[in-house]
Amino acid sequence: MKQTILxxxxxxxxxxxxxxxxxxxxxxxxxxxxxRIVAFTRTNMGAESYVKSWTNHYYDFDTKExxxxxxxxxIVEFLACEVVGYVPEE
Numbered sequence: 001m002k003q004t005i006l007x008x009x010x011x012x013x014x015x016x017x018x019x020x021x022x023x024x025x026x027x028x029x030x031x032x033x034x035x036r037i038v039a040f041t042r043t044n045m046g047a048e049s050y051v052k053s054w055t056n057h058y059y060d061f062d063t064k065e066x067x068x069x070x071x072x073x074x075i076v077e078f079l080a081c082e083v084v085g086y087v088p089e090e
Contacts, residue, residue, distance in 0.1 A: 002076055005032055015037060029047040031075060036060060044075065
């Protein structure tokens with residue numbers, strides 16, 4: 001699943017931008033529901049609290065509609081270098 005989510009991010013400029021906005025210390029955490037990207041967060045702790053505070057709906061940026069969460073949200077962690085456009089800090 002991690003590779004599928006990474007492919008989704010790297011094929012969509014909106015997701016690449018959101019991933020870069022959420023990056024911290026070379027990592028980004030993605031909240032996923034049934035294979036769909038829900039949100040990006042800066043830390044695993046932030047992602048866990050995000051999961052606990054979610055209602056049962058989220059806005060899907062691909063379909064532009066509100067979607068019901070049908071399964072527990074998953075947290076997927078990526079390294080900065082896995083996202084398109086990575087430039088190492090000097």
